[in-house]
Amino acid sequence: MLAYIARRIVYVIPIVISVALVCFLLVHITPGDPLVAVLPADASQELAAQLRAAYGFDRPLPVQFGLWLLRALHGDLGNSIATGRPVLAEVMRAVGNTVTLAIAAAVIGFTMGILLGLIAGYFRETWIDKVATSFAIAGVSVPHYWLGMVLVIIFSVQLNWLPAVGAGPNGSNSWAWDWAHLKYLVLPAITTSVIPMGIVTRTVRALTGDILSQDFVEALRAKGLHERGVFRHVIKNAAPTALAVMGLQLGYMLGGSILIETVFSWPGSGFLLNSAIFQRDLPLLQGTILILALFFVFLNLLVDIAQAAIDPRIKRG
Amino acid sequence: MRIKKTTRAALIVALALTTAAAWPRAVSAETVLRIGMTAADIPRTLGQPDQGFEGNRFTGLTMYDALTGWDLSSAEKPSVVIPGLATEWKVDDADKTKWTFKLRPGVTFHDGTPFNADAVVWNVEKVLKQDAPQFDPSQVGVTASRMPTLASAKKIDDMTVELTTKEPDSFLPINLTNLFMASPAKWQHFYDKAEGADAKAKSQAAWTAFAKDAAGTGPWKMASFTPRERLELVKNANYWDKARVPKVDKMVLLPMPEANARTAALLSGQVDWVEAPAPDALPELKQRGFKLYANEQPHVWPWQFSRVEGSPWNDIRVRKAANLCVDREGLKDGLLAGLMVPASGTFEPGHPWRGKPSFEIKYDKAAAQKLMQEAGFGPSKKLTVKIQTSASGSGQMQPLPMNEYLQQALAECYFDVKLDVIEWNTLFTNWRRGAKDPSANGSNATNVTYAAMDPFFALVRFLQSGMAPPVSNNWGFINEPKFDELVKKARQTFDPAARDAALAELHAASVDDAAFLYVAHDVGPRAMSPKVTGVIQPKSWFIDFSPVSIQ
Numbered sequence: 001m002l003a004y005i006a007r008r009i010v011y012v013i014p015i016v017i018s019v020a021l022v023c024f025l026l027v028h029i030t031p032g033d034p035l036v037a038v039l040p041a042d043a044s045q046e047l048a049a050q051l052r053a054a055y056g057f058d059r060p061l062p063v064q065f066g067l068w069l070l071r072a073l074h075g076d077l078g079n080s081i082a083t084g085r086p087v088l089a090e091v092m093r094a095v096g097n098t099v100t101l102a103i104a105a106a107v108i109g110f111t112m113g114i115l116l117g118l119i120a121g122y123f124r125e126t127w128i129d130k131v132a133t134s135f136a137i138a139g140v141s142v143p144h145y146w147l148g149m150v151l152v153i154i155f156s157v158q159l160n161w162l163p164a165v166g167a168g169p170n171g172s173n174s175w176a177w178d179w180a181h182l183k184y185l186v187l188p189a190i191t192t193s194v195i196p197m198g199i200v201t202r203t204v205r206a207l208t209g210d211i212l213s214q215d216f217v218e219a220l221r222a223k224g225l226h227e228r229g230v231f232r233h234v235i236k237n238a239a240p241t242a243l244a245v246m247g248l249q250l251g252y253m254l255g256g257s258i259l260i261e262t263v264f265s266w267p268g269s270g271f272l273l274n275s276a277i278f279q280r281d282l283p284l285l286q287g288t289i290l291i292l293a294l295f296f297v298f299l300n301l302l303v304d305i306a307q308a309a310i311d312p313r314i315k316r317g
Numbered sequence: 318m319r320i321k322k323t324t325r326a327a328l329i330v331a332l333a334l335t336t337a338a339a340w341p342r343a344v345s346a347e348t349v350l351r352i353g354m355t356a357a358d359i360p361r362t363l364g365q366p367d368q369g370f371e372g373n374r375f376t377g378l379t380m381y382d383a384l385t386g387w388d389l390s391s392a393e394k395p396s397v398v399i400p401g402l403a404t405e406w407k408v409d410d411a412d413k414t415k416w417t418f419k420l421r422p423g424v425t426f427h428d429g430t431p432f433n434a435d436a437v438v439w440n441v442e443k444v445l446k447q448d449a450p451q452f453d454p455s456q457v458g459v460t461a462s463r464m465p466t467l468a469s470a471k472k473i474d475d476m477t478v479e480l481t482t483k484e485p486d487s488f489l490p491i492n493l494t495n496l497f498m499a500s501p502a503k504w505q506h507f508y509d510k511a512e513g514a515d516a517k518a519k520s521q522a523a524w525t526a527f528a529k530d531a532a533g534t535g536p537w538k539m540a541s542f543t544p545r546e547r548l549e550l551v552k553n554a555n556y557w558d559k560a561r562v563p564k565v566d567k568m569v570l571l572p573m574p575e576a577n578a579r580t581a582a583l584l585s586g587q588v589d590w591v592e593a594p595a596p597d598a599l600p601e602l603k604q605r606g607f608k609l610y611a612n613e614q615p616h617v618w619p620w621q622f623s624r625v626e627g628s629p630w631n632d633i634r635v636r637k638a639a640n641l642c643v644d645r646e647g648l649k650d651g652l653l654a655g656l657m658v659p660a661s662g663t664f665e666p667g668h669p670w671r672g673k674p675s676f677e678i679k680y681d682k683a684a685a686q687k688l689m690q691e692a693g694f695g696p697s698k699k700l701t702v703k704i705q706t707s708a709s710g711s712g713q714m715q716p717l718p719m720n721e722y723l724q725q726a727l728a729e730c731y732f733d734v735k736l737d738v739i740e741w742n743t744l745f746t747n748w749r750r751g752a753k754d755p756s757a758n759g760s761n762a763t764n765v766t767y768a769a770m771d772p773f774f775a776l777v778r779f780l781q782s783g784m785a786p787p788v789s790n791n792w793g794f795i796n797e798p799k800f801d802e803l804v805k806k807a808r809q810t811f812d813p814a815a816r817d818a819a820l821a822e823l824h825a826a827s828v829d830d831a832a833f834l835y836v837a838h839d840v841g842p843r844a845m846s847p848k849v850t851g852v853i854q855p856k857s858w859f860i861d862f863s864p865v866s867i868q
Contacts, residue, residue, distance in 0.1 A: 038367065039458035045787050047461055050447075054454035082367055083358065084455045084525055085544060093544070149577055156585040164581040165353075165573060171543040262575045265582075267546045274574070275357040275545070280742055 001308065008304055015297055020072065023289040024065050027282050034282045038081055055081065068286065077287035082279045087287035090272065095254075095291060097172050098261070098268030101192060102253035104185050109193030110200055110246055117204025117242075118235075124209045132201060139198025145259035148191040152263070155187060162186050165265035172267055188264040192257060196249040203245045207238035240311045247303030251296045348565040348867050350849065353582050353591040357574040359548045362539060363528040364499035365444070365456040369711060370768060370858035371592075372459075373495070375570055378859055379550055380427075381497035381533030384418055384437070385490050389853070389861040392612055395668045396857035398491050402432060402498055402534065406490055408811045413485035414468075420476045424557045426500035427532040427539075434472040439501040441470035441480070450516055451504060453524050464492035465773065485809050487816045491771040500532035536561050536863050537568060547571050561863040564851065568862060583607065583844055589867060590845040596654055602844050610854040611840035613658040613665060615769040618714055620704060620723075620834035621779065623752035623761040623793040629700055630761060630793070634692040636831035640678045641685035642730035643836060648722055652715070656842050660835035662828040663769050663776065669817040670772065672825030678835055685730040699733040705757060706764035710741030713766055714839055720764060723836070751786030752793050762834070763792050770858060772820050777804050780827055799826055 028034075035051055043051075052058045056067070071078060077087035113136075120132035156164035168174060168181045175181055211217065211234045220230050256270030265271070269292055276284040354375060356368050364381055366372030378386075386401035388394075402421050409415035424432040442449040444460045445467065461467075466486040471479045482489055507526040513519035531539045534557070537550035548570040552563035571588060573579040576595040583591045584598075584605065594602060594609075603609060620639070622630035630636055645659030661678040664671040694700045706716050717738065724734040737760050739747070747756040748765045757763070767790075769775035778784045780800040784791040803826060807819035827833075843854065851864040 035458065038455050039462075043458055043462035047458065051454055051458055079521070079525075081455070083361060083544065084363070084453075084521070084528065086525075090544065149581075152578070152581045152585075156587075157581050160585055163587055164585045165578050165587060166571070166582075167546065171546040173543045173546075263578055265571070265573050265575070265578055271357070272545065278357065278742075 004308055005305055008301055012297055012301055016294060019293040019297065020069055020290055021065070023286055023293060024068060027285050027289070028061060028064075030280075034280055035081065072287075072290065077290070078283040080276075080281050080284040082275075082281045082284070087283050090284060091269070091288050091291045093172070094256070094267060094269045094272040094288070095295070097167055097175075097266065098254060098256040098270065100167075100172075100175065101185065101188055101256075101261075101266060101268055102250060104189035105192035105253055106196065106246075106250050108189055109196035109249070112193070113197045113200025113246075114204055114242070116197075116201040118208055120201065120205040121208025121212065122231075124205075124212075129205075133205065136198040136201035136205070139194040139201070141198075142194060144191050144194055144257070145263050147194060148187065148260055148263040151187045151191060167265075167267055188260055188266050191260050191264075192253060196246070196253065199249060200242065200246060204238060204242055207241055208234055211237045236310075240307045243306060243310065244303055247299055247306075251299045254295050254299065255292045347567060349567045349569060350565045350590065350862070350865060350867050351569045351571065351588040353571050353573040353579040353588040355574060355576075355579070355592045356572045358545045358572055359542070359570060361455075361528060362531050362542060362548065363453075363456070363524055364440070364497045364531070364533065365460045365495075367459055370770070374859045376548065377497050378535065379537040379568070379862060380531060380535040380539060381499065382424075382535050383496050383498065384420075384493045386494060387855075387857055387859055389855045389857055389859055392853050392855055394856075396615075396855045396859070397669065398494060401494070402437075403493075408485075408487075413809065413811065414482045416480045416482070416489060417473065418478050418480060420478065421557060422476060424534050425555070426498075426503065426534055427553065428500050428503045430500055430502040430532075432498065432534050433475045434478045435475075436498055436501050437478045438470045438472050440496060440498050441467070443499070444496070445469065450508065450520055451501070451523075453520065455524075460495060463495040463771075463774075464489070467492065467496075485811075487808055487811045488772050492773070494771075498534055499527070503527060503530075503532040536563050540567065545572060561861065563863045564866045565862075580844070583846070586846075589849050590843065592841075592843055594842060594844040596656065599654060599842075599844075606847050607844050608847060608849065608852075610843045610845070610852055611656060612854045613856050614839045614841045614858055615664075615775070615856070616712060616766060616839040616858070617660060617663050617769055617775075617833070617835065618657075618712075618719070618764075618766045618837040618839065619660070620762040620764055620836070621792050622833065623757070623763075624795050625752050625793070628752070628761045628793075629702055632692050633831060634688040635694075635700065636834070637676065638685040638688040638692070638730055639727060639732065639834045640676075640831050641681045641688070642732075643723060643726050643834070644680045644682075645836065646680065648719065648837065652718055652722055653837070656840050657714070657837040658840060660837050662824060662835055663833075664824055665838070670775070670820040670824050672821030672823075672828075674825040674828035676829045676831060678828065678831075682729060689731045694731040696731060699728075699731050701733045701735065702762060703735040703737055703758075703760045704762045704764055705737045705739060705744060705747065705760035707741040707744040708738055710744065710766075712768070712839065713741065713764075714837065716764060719836070723834075748790055748792055749786060751791075754786070765792075766839075768858060772807060776820065776823055776827065777808075780804065780823065780832065795832065797830065800830075 034057055039048055039051055079086055080090060116132040116135055120129045123129050152164045155162045163184050166184055168184050217230060220233060256268045258270040258274045261268045261270035262274055269288060273288050276288060356371055360366040360368045360372030360376040362376045366376045382402045384401055384403040385398050387396045388399045389396055402424060403418040404421050406416055406418045426432060443451045443453055444457045446452055466482040466484055468481045468483050473479055504523055504527050508519055508523035511519040511522035513522050529542055536553050536556045538553045540549040540551045542548050550568045552566055554562060556562045573582060576593060579591040580595040580598045582588045624631055649655060649657045649659060706720050707713055708717055720736055727734050737758050744765060748763060750756050778789040779791055780795055781804045782796040782801055785794045803823040807816055807823055810816040810819045848868045851866045854860060
C-alpha cells in the first residue's frame, strides 16, 4: 500500500508543474491589459511604462513564469495588483469559505443522493424509482443560479426567514457554527447541493441496479442471507465508484461556483475568481487557479488512495 | 412620616434601577446605515481608491479629504469645486506653473496627528516622487493620470504649500480633488514596524498595514475591515466641518456585484440602501414603499467618431444627422424605464461649462434625413458604419440593447449600422490604441462611456489633437485647430469665472461640430428603505453620507 501511495505522489509532481504552466499561460493569453485595475485608459504612456516595469510585466514571458514559479515554490504567490494584499492570504481565506459551503452542500447533496439512489435502484422500475429519478434529473437540469434566485425570492424576500446574501452577520471572519451564522449557509448550500445530489443519485441508482442483477447476489440470497445482509454487500460493491464520483463532485464544489457565490455574495473562491477576472488581476487569478487546481489534484490523490484501501484489486492494477 | 420615608426610598431605588436599566440601552442605541455597493470588492482604503469613482465615493471622500472638494449639498445645482483642506489658492503672477495653497488650520488626522504642509508634501510624493520611501506604484496610476500636470510640492511654512505644474494649467484645483490626504505619521508607524528585505518591501508592507487601519481627515473613520466582505466606518465626531459631522453612528459597506442579489438584500431588510437596483425590480420597490433616487451624473454614453482619412464621420452633415436621428426620450421611457437623461452634449443647460451651442441636439428625423440626402445618401444608398462596443462594463449602462436601439433608429436616416461586440476590458484597452490600430477592426466609431467630472476628462483628452493615441483618449484622431486653441485658452485662464467661460466656449464648439453622437447621461439610481432620510443626490458621481439619518 505504501509503495502504491508513493507511486501516486510521484505522478502528482509533473501534473502540478503542468497545471502551473497552463494556468500561467491561460491567464497571459487573455486579451486586456494586466494593469487595468491600477492604470486608467487615460494614463500617459510614460506612466504606463513606469508601472509595467514596477510590476515586472516588461520582462519576457518565460522570465515572468520562472520568477513566479520560484516564488510560488516558496509559498509566495505575490500581491494582488488591484488591492496590494498578498494573494496567498486572499486565496486561503476565500478557499476556507468555499470549503465551509462545499462541506455543507456535500452533506446535503451526498446524503440525499445516496439515499435516493439506493431507493431508486432497489425499487427499480416502480413509481418510487420514478419519483427519485425525477428529483435527480431536476437536480442536474435546473440552472443552479436560477434556483438560487428563486430560493432567495421565496425564503428571504417573501417569507423573510433566511438572509439573502453574505457569510454571517459580521462577515466570514467571525464565522461560528451556530444558527446565527448557519442561517446564512442554508440557501447557498442547498443551491450548491442540487447538482451533486442529482449526479450521485443517478450513479448510485445505476450501480445498485447493476449489482442487484449480478449472480453473486442471487447466490447470497440462495444461501439464505437476509435482505439487510444483501444490502450491505450491495453498498460495499457500489462504494468505490460512488466514492470516486463523490470525490470529483466535492472537487467541483471546492473549486467554488462563480455563479452561486456571486448570487449569494458568498466570499469564496468563485467570488474571488469573478472579481479577479473582471479586474484582470493576474497574480490573483493565477494564484486562485493554481490553488484550486492543486486542490483538485490532491483530492483525486486522496480518492485514489481511498479506493485502493476499499478495493484491494485497484492497487494491484 | 416613616411610611413616607420608606416610600421615597423605594421610589429612589426604583428610579435608580430604571435609569440603570435604561442607560445602557440609550448608550447602545447605535444608528447603523448598511449599504450594498455594486463593487465586487471594497475599494482600496489606503487613500487612493481603485474602482473608479465608486471607489472615491465610498472609501475616498468618506475617510479622506483632498485640498479641494466637491459641493454635494444640492440636487439641483451642478456640483462645483469648493475649498477642502485648502482654504484658498492662487497661481503665481510671474510664473503660472507655481501655485500657493493655504491650508485649513486645526485639522487633525484620525490618529490625532496634525494636518499641515509636511503632510501635503508627503502625500504628493507618495505618487510622484519615485525615490520617496512612501512612493507606492499601486496608487500612482489612479492618481497621477487624474492630475496629469502636477510635478512637485514644496513646504513654504506649516500652513502653506507651493505646488508646481509641468506647464501652466488652470485645471489644477479641480484635479486636486483626486489626491486624498493620508496620515504620514500612521504610515511611518507601520513602516517602522514592518519587516522586509529592503525599503521597498517595508514600504509595501506599511501600505498593506495602513489599508487595514487607515487614518485620513474625513468625516468617517475606519472601524473594521474584512477584505471583499465589509468595511465598517464610524462617524468622526471631531470632523473639522461641523456641518458635515455624520448623523448616523456607523456605516457598513458591503460589496454586492450582482444587481438581483443587492435588490433582494434590500427587500429582505439586510441592507438599508443599494446602489443601482435591478431595473426589473423598480415597480416592486416603489410598491413596497422603498425610496428611489436618481439624478443626472457627469457621465456620457456616446459614440466617439473616427476622424481618420476615409471615415464617413468626416462629413459634419453625417455627424449632425446621426445626432438628430435618435429619439432619446423614446430610449429613456422605453428601454431604460426612465433611468437616463437625454444627452444634448457633454454638459446640459445649467452647467457652467455648457456654453451656448448653436447646433441643437434633439430628435428631428426629417432634418436628419435631409442632411443625409445632402451628403449623398438615401433609401437606396445607405451609409454603412461600424461601431465597436461591449456586452457589459462599468458605466456602459445596457450597451447591447441601447446600440440595437440606435441601429434601428439610424436605419430610418439611411445608416446601416454594424456592431462589433467585444469584451469590455478589451474595448477599454483598444480605446487607448485609437481608430488607426488593427484592434479597431475596421470600426469607425467606438462606444466607451466616460466620466465628465473635470475639464481634462470631459473635453481635453478627446478634443485636443495632441491627445491622440498613444498619448490619451482622442481615439478618433480629432484634429481641429479651433479645439486646440480653446483648450490652450482654458488651461491658461486662471480666473475661475473666465476659465469656466473658456471651457463653455470649448464645449459649445464641440457640440456645434457634433464631435460625438451624444446619447445619454446615466442617473446613478439608488434604492433605499423608507427609514433612511436626509438623502441629497447631487448631479455628481459622489454623494455626501453625512446628512443621512436612519430611524
